[in-house]
Structures are given as C-alpha cells and as structure tokens.
Amino acid sequence: MTTLRSQAGFTLPELLVAMMIGLMTLLGVFAVLDTSVKQSNAVAGRVNATQRARLTMDTITRQLRSQVCYSATVPALVAADANSVRFHVDLSDGSRAIEQRELRFDPVAKTIRETTWAGVGSPLAFPDVTRERLLLDDVTTREPPASPAIFRYYAYNTLSPPRPIVQLPTPLNATNLARVAKIDIGFLTRPPGAKTSSASSVTLENEIYVRVADPNDPAPTPTCA
Numbered sequence: 001m002t003t004l005r006s007q008a009g010f011t012l013p014e015l016l017v018a019m020m021i022g023l024m025t026l027l028g029v030f031a032v033l034d035t036s037v038k039q040s041n042a043v044a045g046r047v048n049a050t051q052r053a054r055l056t057m058d059t060i061t062r063q064l065r066s067q068v069c070y071s072a073t074v075p076a077l078v079a080a081d082a083n084s085v086r087f088h089v090d091l092s093d094g095s096r097a098i099e100q101r102e103l104r105f106d107p108v109a110k111t112i113r114e115t116t117w118a119g120v121g122s123p124l125a126f127p128d129v130t131r132e133r134l135l136l137d138d139v140t141t142r143e144p145p146a147s148p149a150i151f152r153y154y155a156y157n158t159l160s161p162p163r164p165i166v167q168l169p170t171p172l173n174a175t176n177l178a179r180v181a182k183i184d185i186g187f188l189t190r191p192p193g194a195k196t197s198s199a200s201s202v203t204l205e206n207e208i209y210v211r212v213a214d215p216n217d218p219a220p221t222p223t224c225a
C-alpha cells in the first residue's frame with residue numbers, strides 16, 4: 001500500500017520536455033540517414049556514369065585509331081561533323097573486308113550509337129547496314145565554356161615543327177576530310193535517370209592521331225598513298 005500511495009513519477013511538463021528531446025533526437029537521426037542515402041546514391045551514380053563513359057570512350061578511340069585506307073585516292077574519313085564521324089576501319093585479322101563505321105551522337109535521345117556497313121565486292125561497296133548498337137545513353141555535350149560538340153577535327157599548321165592545332169570547321173568538306181590529323185572526342189555522361197547535370201556527372205575527353213599522318217614529315221599531310 002505504501003508503494004501505491006507514493007507520489008513519485010513524471011509531471012506533465014517533464015513528460016513534454018522528454019517527448020521534445022526524443023523527437024529532436026529522432027529528427028537528427030532521420031536527417032543523418034537521409035543525407036547518407038543521398039550521398040550513397042550520388043556516389044553510386046557517379047561510379048555508374050564513369051564506368052559506362054570509360055567503356056564507350058575506349059570503344060570510340062580504339063575504332064578511330066584503326067582507320068584504314070583501301071585506296072590511294074580515298075581518305076580514311078568518309079563524312080564528319082560535330083556529332084558524327086564515318087570512316088573506313090579494319091579490326092579483323094585480315095580475313096574480312098574493310099568496313100565502314102559511323103559513330104553518331106543524338107542530341108534529342110541523348111545517346112551515342114554505332115552503325116556498321118560491311119564491305120562487299122571489288123571495288124568495295126558498303127550497301128547494307130550489318131549492325132547497329134547503342135554505345136551510351138544519358139549522354140550530352142561538354143558543358144560551357146567547352147565547345148558543344150562531341151567531335152572536333154584538327155589539321156597541321158605551317159610552323160616548324162608543324163603541330164595539329166588548326167581546328168577545321170564542320171561539317172568537313174572533301175578537302176578537309178583528307179587533312180584531318182587529329183580528332184578530339186569529349187562528352188558528358190549523367191547517372192541513369194538524371195534530368196540535368198549534377199555533381200555525379202562525368203566529363204571525359206580524349207584525342208587520337210590519324211595513322212596516315214606522319215608527324216616526322218617536315219610538311220606533314222595525311223595521305224592514303
């Protein structure tokens with residue numbers, strides 16, 4: 001009975017204070033948890049964007065470095081502009097004919113696609129598309145102040161020693177197609193589902209030198225001869 005008659009316990013103000021402290025503690029825990037989830041998603045998104053971008057950049061540079069000429073009068077590049085490049089390539093062991101490939105960026109769909117035409121006949125012709133595949137999605141051009149172009153093309157200057165720093169206007173005409181000594185590639189990749197660029201976006205840039213240009217020539221000019 002003594003225990004039942006005891007007045008010990010919490011008053012209403014004490015209970016309200018304890019509830020407020022508990023609520024503030026829970027809010028702090030939820031804030032930390034929310035921040036952790038956002039940071040984890042950002043890191044995962046950046047890793048995803050980086051992996052996809054690196055694979056695509058490796059594919060693009062490998063193919064562009066494998067340009068070939070099958071004629072002394074036909075340049076390795078067939079057509080080129082800021083968002084696409086078509087060229088002759090040979091990635092086989094010599095058992096297959098030369099192919100034409102096109103790498104194209106679609107600014108509406110935000111994709112980079114590869115299209116392949118197999119060479120047939122003699123002289124070679126490329127009548128039919130034999131393969132088309134998606135290389136990368138959620139991709140866009142480099143952000144300002146960089147040039148809003150996936151591909152940029154350079155020819156040698158006339159200084160001594162000559163350097164491939166003369167940027168050619170796009171689309172390339174027939175004369176400039178044969179002058180290209182260096183191709184600059186660059187694009188920005190976003191995490192899947194991202195509407196705009198963010199801290200998780202990744203910008204990759206690379207450049208390749210056309211194999212038919214001899215930099216040791218005192219007046220180098222890319223040639224298929």
